Amino acid sequence: MSNRCVVTADPDIASADADADIDIETFYDALAAARRPVVTAEDLATTAGCTVEVANEALAALADESEVQRLDVDDESAVWAPERTAGATERVTVFPERRDIVVDEPEQYTRALLTQFAHLEETNSESGYIYAVREEDIWNAPYESLPELLATIRSALGGHHEALESWVEGQWERAHKFRLTTHEDGYVVLEAKSADLLGNVAEPRLDDGVLRARLDDETAWVAEERTADLKQTLYEAGYPVQDHRNLDTGDPLPMDLTLELRPYQSDWIARFADAGSGVLVGPPGSGKTVAALGIMADIEGETLILVPSRELAAQWRENLLNETTLSPEQVGEYHGGSKEIRPVTIATYQTAGMDRHRSLFDSRKWGLIVYDEVHHIPSPVHRRSAQLQTKHRLGLTATPVRETDDQQQIYTLVGQPIGTNWEALFEAGYVAEPEVEIRFLPWASETHRNEYGSATGHEKRQLAATNPAKIREISAILHENRGSKAIVFVEYIEQGDQIAEALGVPFISGETPHARRSKLFGRFRGGQLDTIVVSRVGDEGIDLPDTEVAIAASGLGGSRRQGAQRAGRTMRPVGKARMYVLATRGSREEDFARKRTKHLAARGVRVQEAEPLAFGDGRVADEE
Incomplete structure (x- = not known):
C-alpha cells in the first residue's frame, strides 16, 4: 500500500521518515508498543510517526485487505485488532x-x-x-x-x-469502589466511592480493630498491620481493593544486571513499574527469574525472596551472584540450613511463616518481596508471609491454579496478573512448545486387570497408576527419543524404585538425602545424566533446563497444577519438547489424563491421543 507518513510540527513526529509506509508490520509494531491486543489510530500514528488522519486511512486500507478488523468500542471511537485467521471449523x-x-x-x-x-x-x-x-x-x-x-x-x-x-x-x-492510600501524615487510609459503601459494605464486614476511626463519610483510618485482612475480607464480599499506598523501600540497594533482557522481559518490568505490584505469569523457561532480577535493579531496594524449597533458594543465590552486580556479602539465605538476614535475603515459605522467625522479617523495611511459585500463598502457613510489610510485591508462576480454586487470593494478597502471550514466546523461540501425547496402555496381564476389578478406593487408583505395562512403554519412549534429556514422574515410591531399576537410572524422592538430591539434580543439569525418575519433590521449585522429554507415569489423580508443572519442564529453548502422559485403559486414569491436560490446552498447547509404542493391538499385554 502507499499511504505516506506526513511530517508535522510535533517534535516527536517531525523526525519520522516522510517516505515510510504504514503496512501490517507497522501495525504489529504498534500492538507491541501499546502492550495490548488492540490499538487506536492514535497508537498507530505515534508508532508510524504520522498524523491520526493518515493512520485512520491506513487502517481502513488494511481492513479492506483483510489484514486488520475494526472493533467499535462506543458510538464515537474504535480500536483495531489483527484480522481473525480462524479456519471454517472455528x-x-x-x-x-x-x-x-x-x-x-x-x-x-x-x-x-x-x-x-x-x-x-x-x-x-x-x-x-x-x-x-x-x-x-x-x-x-x-x-x-x-x-x-x-x-x-x-x-x-x-x-x-x-x-x-x-x-x-x-x-x-x-473492582474500583475501594482503594488504600497513604495519608500525608503517613498512616493508611481506606477510601470508598461513597458514604454508603463505607458504612454499609466495609464497616459491617471488617473485624474490630481493622478500621481505627472514621476520617469523614468516605474515608477511614486503617490499622497498618491489618491491611491484608481488610483486602481479603472485601475481596470475598465482592469488592477487590486497589492498593495505592506509599510504602517505605528500606535502605537503598544499587545493583545492575549483567545480562541482556529479552523484549518481553523488559515489557514485564515496565508493566510492573506502572502497577507497583503484580504476578508474572509465563511458562517455565520464559525467564521470570531474570525479569524479577530486572525488577530488583529497577527498584533498588532491600529484597526478601520467598521460595518453596532449599534447592530453589540455592539456585536463586547462584543467579543473583552470576547475573547481577551484587556481592556475596549482600545475599543471604534463611532456612533450615542457614540463618542469614542480608540486604537480599532468600527464605523458604515455611520458615518465613513461622511465628518465631516472622518477627525477624517483619522488623525490616523491604523494598520488594518476591514470591516464587506464588501458588503456595493461599495455604495457611504460607499465607502469613503475605502479610509482611513491603512497598512492592512480586509473584512468579506458570500456573496460578490451586485445587480449591482460590487463586483469587493470590491476586488479592500479592497483586494483579501481568501475563504475556505464550504463543508469541513459542514462535520467537524463547521456549519450545511441548508436543503433549496421551497414551492409553493395556493391563500388563489379565491378573492385573482382575485385581483392579476387585479393588476399591485408593487401592484401585494405585493399581491403575502402577500398572507394570508402563515400564515397557517408558523404555520404548526413551528409545524413540534416545539422546534427549528426560524426566519420568511418579507418585509412588515403590513404582519409582522399579522404573529406576529397570532403566538403570537414579530415583529422586523426598526420602533422598538433601545432599544427594542436590548432587543428582546438578548432574542432570550439567549433562552427566540424561534420564532421572522423580517423585513429587521434582514437580516444582527445581530449575531443570534443557529438559526435552517429560513422562508422567503416575500421579494423574493429583492436582491440575501438578500436570501443568510437569509439562512445563519441557518448555525450554531446545529443538524438540515432548510430554507423554501414560494412563491405563479402562480405568479412571483415562478421565484424569484428559482433565489434567486442559490447562495446557488453555495456553494454546495442542494435546493429542496416540497409540502406545510397546503394545500394537492395545489389548492386555502378555504375561512376562
Whole structure:
C-alpha cells in the first residue's frame, strides 16, 4: 500500500521518515508498543510517526485487505485488532445470561484472547472448549480501562453481546469502589466511592480493630498491620481493593544486571513499574527469574525472596551472584540450613511463616518481596508471609491454579496478573512448545486387570497408576527419543524404585538425602545424566533446563497444577519438547489424563491421543 507518513510540527513526529509506509508490520509494531491486543489510530500514528488522519486511512486500507478488523468500542471511537485467521471449523457460541462461551476448534489467537477475561472449564472432543466468565476474571483482567477490555472481548467473541458486556461493566465498576492510600501524615487510609459503601459494605464486614476511626463519610483510618485482612475480607464480599499506598523501600540497594533482557522481559518490568505490584505469569523457561532480577535493579531496594524449597533458594543465590552486580556479602539465605538476614535475603515459605522467625522479617523495611511459585500463598502457613510489610510485591508462576480454586487470593494478597502471550514466546523461540501425547496402555496381564476389578478406593487408583505395562512403554519412549534429556514422574515410591531399576537410572524422592538430591539434580543439569525418575519433590521449585522429554507415569489423580508443572519442564529453548502422559485403559486414569491436560490446552498447547509404542493391538499385554 502507499499511504505516506506526513511530517508535522510535533517534535516527536517531525523526525519520522516522510517516505515510510504504514503496512501490517507497522501495525504489529504498534500492538507491541501499546502492550495490548488492540490499538487506536492514535497508537498507530505515534508508532508510524504520522498524523491520526493518515493512520485512520491506513487502517481502513488494511481492513479492506483483510489484514486488520475494526472493533467499535462506543458510538464515537474504535480500536483495531489483527484480522481473525480462524479456519471454517472455528465456531464461537456465547450464552450471555450464563456467561458461558463454547468454542469449537479454536485457533491459538482466540484462546490467547479468551484467557485474558475467561476461565477454561472443560475441553473435550464433543463440546469443544468451554469457558466461563467469572467475577474474578473481570476484576483481575490485565487492562487499564474498560474500553480496552471490551475491545478484547468483542475481538474474541466476534461481535457485541449486550447482556454480557453490561455485566462486565458492573464487575469492572465493583473492582474500583475501594482503594488504600497513604495519608500525608503517613498512616493508611481506606477510601470508598461513597458514604454508603463505607458504612454499609466495609464497616459491617471488617473485624474490630481493622478500621481505627472514621476520617469523614468516605474515608477511614486503617490499622497498618491489618491491611491484608481488610483486602481479603472485601475481596470475598465482592469488592477487590486497589492498593495505592506509599510504602517505605528500606535502605537503598544499587545493583545492575549483567545480562541482556529479552523484549518481553523488559515489557514485564515496565508493566510492573506502572502497577507497583503484580504476578508474572509465563511458562517455565520464559525467564521470570531474570525479569524479577530486572525488577530488583529497577527498584533498588532491600529484597526478601520467598521460595518453596532449599534447592530453589540455592539456585536463586547462584543467579543473583552470576547475573547481577551484587556481592556475596549482600545475599543471604534463611532456612533450615542457614540463618542469614542480608540486604537480599532468600527464605523458604515455611520458615518465613513461622511465628518465631516472622518477627525477624517483619522488623525490616523491604523494598520488594518476591514470591516464587506464588501458588503456595493461599495455604495457611504460607499465607502469613503475605502479610509482611513491603512497598512492592512480586509473584512468579506458570500456573496460578490451586485445587480449591482460590487463586483469587493470590491476586488479592500479592497483586494483579501481568501475563504475556505464550504463543508469541513459542514462535520467537524463547521456549519450545511441548508436543503433549496421551497414551492409553493395556493391563500388563489379565491378573492385573482382575485385581483392579476387585479393588476399591485408593487401592484401585494405585493399581491403575502402577500398572507394570508402563515400564515397557517408558523404555520404548526413551528409545524413540534416545539422546534427549528426560524426566519420568511418579507418585509412588515403590513404582519409582522399579522404573529406576529397570532403566538403570537414579530415583529422586523426598526420602533422598538433601545432599544427594542436590548432587543428582546438578548432574542432570550439567549433562552427566540424561534420564532421572522423580517423585513429587521434582514437580516444582527445581530449575531443570534443557529438559526435552517429560513422562508422567503416575500421579494423574493429583492436582491440575501438578500436570501443568510437569509439562512445563519441557518448555525450554531446545529443538524438540515432548510430554507423554501414560494412563491405563479402562480405568479412571483415562478421565484424569484428559482433565489434567486442559490447562495446557488453555495456553494454546495442542494435546493429542496416540497409540502406545510397546503394545500394537492395545489389548492386555502378555504375561512376562
